[in-house]
Amino acid sequence: MKKTKILPLTYYEIFGLGRGCSILDINNQYERLKKVYVIENPMLRDIFDDESLFVYNAFLDSVYRELTNHELRKEYDMEMEEHLNSLEESFPDTFFLSEVVKRYNRNKKGGKKLIKKDVFGREADKKNFTVEDLDYVDSNTLFEKYINETIKGEILKKIREEIGISVKAIVSSTKISSFIVHALENDEYGKLPADIYVKGFLTNYCKAVKLNSVNTDKVIADYLKVKNSLHHATIVTGDK
Numbered sequence: 001m002k003k004t005k006i007l008p009l010t011y012y013e014i015f016g017l018g019r020g021c022s023i024l025d026i027n028n029q030y031e032r033l034k035k036v037y038v039i040e041n042p043m044l045r046d047i048f049d050d051e052s053l054f055v056y057n058a059f060l061d062s063v064y065r066e067l068t069n070h071e072l073r074k075e076y077d078m079e080m081e082e083h084l085n086s087l088e089e090s091f092p093d094t095f096f097l098s099e100v101v102k103r104y105n106r107n108k109k110g111g112k113k114l115i116k117k118d119v120f121g122r123e124a125d126k127k128n129f130t131v132e133d134l135d136y137v138d139s140n141t142l143f144e145k146y147i148n149e150t151i152k153g154e155i156l157k158k159i160r161e162e163i164g165i166s167v168k169a170i171v172s173s174t175k176i177s178s179f180i181v182h183a184l185e186n187d188e189y190g191k192l193p194a195d196i197y198v199k200g201f202l203t204n205y206c207k208a209v210k211l212n213s214v215n216t217d218k219v220i221a222d223y224l225k226v227k228n229s230l231h232h233a234t235i236v237t238g239d240k
Contacts, residue, residue: 008090010080011063019077023068030064054104055097062095065210094210096169103164139163139209151222157185160209174204181205189227198224 012019015029037057039050048056066072076083083090139159146155160170167185171178180201183191192198199220206216 008084008087010084010090011067011076011092014060014063015067026064026067030060033060051101051104055100058100058103059091059095062092065094066092093173094208096165096172099164099166099169106164139211140215143211143215147218150226151219152226153185153187153223156205156209156219159211160185163209165209170205170208173208174201176201176204184223187226189230192227195224195228198227 010019012021015021015026015033017025017029034057037044037048037053037060039053044053066076142159142162146159149155160167167178167181170176170181180192182188184198184201184205192201202220202223203216206219211219
């Protein structure tokens with residue numbers, strides 16, 4: 001029997017839209033898809049188990065964020081053909097399967113054990129465990145908790161860990177070395193290069209954890225302010 005090859009799809013094809021679609025089209029289609037791909041949909045019971053459905057929803061979220069970000073969409077449109085070389089390359093850069101599965105298991109572990117079954121022999125009582133409850137954690141929502149604080153590395157680390165992204169994923173996405181990522185998160189300013197490079201590292205770091213431009217600007221401003229104030233204090237006191 002001849003095997004059917006799964007071909008990579010463009011972001012637009014995944015959403016069932018054309019390349020010239022508007023943001024409104026993308027938003028409307030995203031809402032439709034999110035209403036279809038839910039645990040409660042009986043049509044999906046033979047296609048997805050809970051984990052697979054959660055992963056697919058996370059995948060849709062990643063595609064949606066790429067298409068609704070003007071800069072990312074423009075970059076994708078210019079390089080779209082390169083993303084179709086393989087199935088893996090067609091995935092968004094911020095979609096890491098291992099991280100999504102870890103987030104699923106972490107959230108499931110904290111939920112109550114479900115024992116009620118439906119006519120298919122599947123767990124039917126989903127009140128304490130749904131795809132929507134376990135869905136993508138928005139980094140900008142988390143950032144609001146620290147909006148009145150001076151942003152330092154420890155806060156960036158907390159946000160990264162809460163949204164379930166590992167240092168390895170940051171390194172893979174940004175090409176920043178793990179040495180620099182750890183130095184940024186641990187506020188080890190002496191291990192960091194000149195401000196112009198640190199600014200670039202922070203910009204890419206914030207992009208990887210999906211902080212918007214306003215929050216990214218605050219991160220850069222606060223981080224460099226603290227870094228330089230400590231450096232200045234070191235020079236004045238003569239400490240090494």
